[in-house]
Amino acid sequence: MSNLRGIYTIWYRDLLRFWRDRMRMVTSLAFPLLFLIVFGSGLSGSMGMLAPGIDFPKFMFPGIIGMTVLMTSFMSGVSVVWDREFGFLREVLVAPISRVAVAAGKTLGGATIALIQGIIILLFAPLFGVSFPPEILPRLIPVMFLVACALSAMGIFLASRIKSMEAHQAVMQLLIFPMIFLSGIFFPINNLPLWMSVLVKINPATYGIDPIRHLVLGAEPSASLGISVFGHIMSVGEDLMIVAAFGAVMVILAMWSFSTQE
Amino acid sequence: MSDRHIIEVEHLVKNYRDLVAVNDASFSVERGEVFGLLGPNGAGKTTVISILCTLSKPTSGRALVNGFDITRQQAQVRQSIGLVFQDPSLDDRLSAMENLEFHGRVYNVPAPLRKERIEQVLTMVELWERRHNIVKTFSGGMKRRLELARGLLHRPRVLFLDEPTLGLDPQTRHRLWDFILGLRQTEGTTVFLTTHYMDEAEYANRIAVMDYGKLIALDSPQGLKAMVGGDMISLSTADNTRAQAELKERYRISAADDGEQITFEIAGGERFIPVLVKELKTEILSVSLRRPTLDDVFLKLTGHRLRDEAVKNGLKEMARRHGRYMRRR
Secondary structure (H helix, E strand, O other): OHHHHHHHHHHHHHHHHHHHOHHHHHHHHHHHHHHHHHHHHHHHOOOOOOEOOEOHHHHHHHHHHHHHHHHHHHHOHHHHHHHHHOOHHHHHHHOOOOHHHHHHHHHHHHHHHHHHHHHHHHHOHHHHOOOOOHHHHHHHHHHHHHHHHHHHHHHHHHHHHOOOHHHHHHHHHHHHHHHHHOOOOOOOOOOOOHHHHHHHHHOOOHHHHHHHHHHHHOOOOOOOOOOEEOOEEOOHHHHHHHHHHHHHHHHHHHHHHHHOOO | OOOOEEEEEEEEEEEEOOEEEEEEEEEEEEOOOEEEEEOOOOOOHHHHHHHHOOOOOOOEEEEEEOOEEOOOOHHHHHHHEEEEOOOOOOOOOOEHHHHHHHHHHHOOOOHHHHHHHHHHHHHHOOOHHHOOOEHHHOOHHHHHHHHHHHHHOOOOOEEEEEOOOOOOOHHHHHHHHHHHHHHHHHHOOEEEEEOOOHHHHOOOOEEEEEEOOEEEEEEOHHHHHHHHOOEEEEEEEOOHHHHHHHHHHHHOOOOEEOOOOEEEEEOOHHHHHHHHHHHOOOOEEEEEEEOOOHHHHHHHHHOOOHHHHHHHHHHHHHHHHHHHHHHHO
């Protein structure tokens, strides 16, 4: 099927470029690691238990994994802007490959790279005194990939609509930082002022961070450490349904956007 | 679609918000010919080529490339064409080989054939030795040669060249054209070319001239030159405007002023010069006579000189490269 081959070719190129740019790989890991060291070790003394049995480093660690996945997948849109800027996008647009396949390939490529980055951070767990049973991996990795796909599609969709590099930078920053700060990565999302609570609950990223945290900690979502929507505590499965729905919308938008690209 | 015509354009119109970029253009390109599209900057050539390459949608009108409709059968059109534009579209971070592999895959060239063809085209443009080098390390000429190799990899029926040799040294330009014309011989590839280089335009079997979005002439280079008529006389005088008026009044000659000289055509130019020198009141500083060239045709049809457009384009290209260079830092 030529479409599948096309998706693979686009995906492969993004992975190849990522692998070639070893420097970028290393520096993009520095940011989350810095967070872990500074906030984890630095603040752990001052902060008490955030929830029964969960001290600050334990709370933060899955959040940082989630942050890595969120940021990296969102930034995959940059590759589209870069390609447009340096001309390669024309080669892609004028080739007989379907535009839908291009959107799919780019989404999967961005998600794969985000997953790899997330897994690398995961492997640093022992360094920060966080342990998790390896049995969770078969469930955690698909969850991370799902979140990565949804955010990657969003990044690609936005990048395909924004034509200038400068505008793209601006939109990224205006969008990604609130999404990250208001998603439960840095602080529990119960007992927040109403306005913040609302923002957190309409932020799709929140529903990506919650499952990652609960899987790593091996806990079920509870009133103290879960998302409460109209009194109902979201289970991991329900979180993932929201992420999947959001992702589906984004993927459709990305595919539409590439089809009408000029 | 007729068998002879590989491209057919019917009443093509492209409007942007407040600008008519292409104003009802109609023409056909014959199989296997080298077809030139000439025009001053802003005349609409790039828009026409973008539409034919399915990079842009027309406002109205239709076009067929290799028998396929450019709006309704985009994938088939894309499979049939190859592009070499002036701004590069290679992946700088990958090697030459990897760039061609990518191209081969998205253009549905089957795997065993792909290896063979990649070797063939790289050898043709003399880059086989450098196939594993990263494109970033290539010179401008090498990049253009690689783009040409890539554009031909899938054996397109039509090769679209938009200013293919802009900014290249004469040696590379010559080599590039050897490859292109060679391929035309062996594969019957049709070449659709836009250029501001006069010598390059001479390669064309037929040339269409555009200005302000309209097609104003379409003929072979010889035919166009014949349109200019007789000999071309260029004068530079102490007061060109006055001389122009004088020529009009006295001999009913309309001369074109390109800023430095006034130029006009006349049969039997050699015999007219002594008359002019004797009779013209405005002081003549220099006079020259030659047979008409495409540059003259261009001047007559559009009021611009091809070579001035080439210079402007060259500056634009330099500015673009500089801008990109600055941004990378």
